[in-house]
Each structure stands twice: as structure tokens, then as C-alpha cells.
Amino acid sequence: MTAPSSQDLLPAELTMGTVMLKVGDMKVMGDYYGKALGLDVVAEQDGGLYYGRLGKPLVHLAPAAGLQVPGRGEAGLFHTALLFEDRAALAATIASAAQYEPRAFAGSADHLVSEAFYFTDPEGNGIELYYDKPREGWSWNGSTVVMDSLPLAPQRYLEENLSEEAVTGQRQAAAGVGHVHLQVGDVQTAQDFYVDTLGFERTAGWHGQALFVSAGGYHHHMAMNVWNSRGAGPRKDTLGLGEVVIEVPSGEDVGALADRLKVAGIESHHTGLELRFEDPWRNRLRVAVR
Secondary structure: OOOOOHHHOOOOOOEEEEEEEEEOOHHHHHHHHHHHOOOEEEEEEOOEEEEEEOOEEEEEEEEOOOOOOOOOOOOEEEEEEEEEOOHHHHHHHHHHHHHHOHHHEEEEEEOOOEEEEEEEOOOOOEEEEEEEOOHHHOOEEOOEEOOOOEOOOHHHHHHHHOOHHHHHOHHHOOEEEEEEEEEOOOHHHHHHHHHHHOOOEEEEEOOOOEEEEEOOOOOOOEEEEOOOOOOOOOOOOOOEEEEEEEEEOOHHHHHHHHHHHHHOOOOEEEOOOEEEEEOOOOOEEEEEEO
């Protein structure tokens, strides 16, 4: 088996863009993303609100009253992961989230490449808040990054990293969408689509139950698991994940992916600077020029 050529891979400079959530109660959800997570409304469009930091949109809340909350075992969003530039900025948002709704805290872990804290928003969407450890400290076995889930005590983390400066400057601290983790029906189909067709590189697996993929040697830009959703079929129109945006440097990158999708027989809508399509579980994806 030959390694894929650079033309078959997504560009190393790829980044994750805005995650759109279809929302039942805009007031409750807006309060959570604004007050608990310290995000500001950076744009308003089509009745929806874009929440982010320093003018950069991270999460798009789109009104969808009347839709049902998806079942736990359905395909869709596992979590949106917000990445912070330093431990103090992460600690400030952990603190505000925990203070706003302590019951929303879902756990924490040292993943060797990162330090992560997990929450659940009022409509059941998972959220990860994390900090990347320096890349030079990451370990690789060939093309597989070494990750784990070691205990990480939240109270001790706050005691060691939270500062008054970070609390008062929370909304001035940059953040981005570091990765997006999906629930899917099976891992092999996910690999066929996200690696063999889209052009991500596989960076890790988890006992045949999860797949981690990235571009440019990152630990993962996307992940897919079957922990709750093994055997799930295509999604219904529900609340929760509406769209994942993936950002690339150029229209040539978009065009190369459009060609790969066409060869694979996957329907898409290509406008030149962006490409819209769905994965095998009807999770909507949009690849766009930054």
C-alpha cells in the first residue's frame, strides 16, 4: 500500500472553524455560552447568534424551535472542543462554567498532549475546554500520537493556574475551535470517509471504538466514536449539531477536495471558495477558504 500523495491530503495549514448548533431555547443557550463560557456575541445573522472571542466566531447558535433533542444513541455531536492559549485562560473559563452551573461539569483528563475539562450545555451538547501541551513534548509511535486519559483534579488545577488577571481579562483571552468530536455508527466507515476520501491523516484509535484524525501533524482536528452510537444510521432533523466548518488556505484546496468527493460519488455543492457536503451519518460539513 502506498502513502497518499500531498494532493490526496487536506492541507497542513487546516484549522477548524465555527460549529453551528440548532437550538430550541435561544435565551437559555445564549446565556450559557455568554455567561458560563465567557464568549461574546460577535455577529448576528439569519436570526442566529455567533459567539466567540476577540471578534472571532466559535459557536453559531441557530434557532430551531420545535425540533426534538436527539437520542443518546444517535449520530451527531459528541463535543465541540474550545482551545485556549495558556493554562490561566483555560482555568478562568473552567471557573466561570463551574460557577454558572456546577452540574454541567462532566469530567477532566490529562491526555498527555493536552489538559481537558468537559461540560454539557443546557440542550445536551458536549463541550471540551482544553490547553495543548507544547508539541515538542508529544510522543509519536510512527504516525500514531500517544494519548491517554489520566486523572486531572479540577480543584487543584484551578488552585495552580487561576489568577485574578485571568479572571478579569477572560473575554480578552483568545480561544479557537481546536477540534470537533462526533458520534458515528461505526469506525471503519468513518475512516473510509474522513481519511480515505476527505484526506485527513489517522493519528490514533481507541480499541476499535474511536478514530482520531488531523492535518499537519496535530493530535486531532476531528474524532469519531461509537461509545454511545454503535450501529447508528443517518441522523434525523433534530436539535444539536447543525454544521461543522473546516477552514483551508486556498480555493485550490477546496477544489482538490471537490474532485476527491466527485470521484468517490459523494454529492456536494461547490461554489469555488467553499464546499458543502454530508458524511455518511448526515453530519453537515463545510470546507471554506479562511
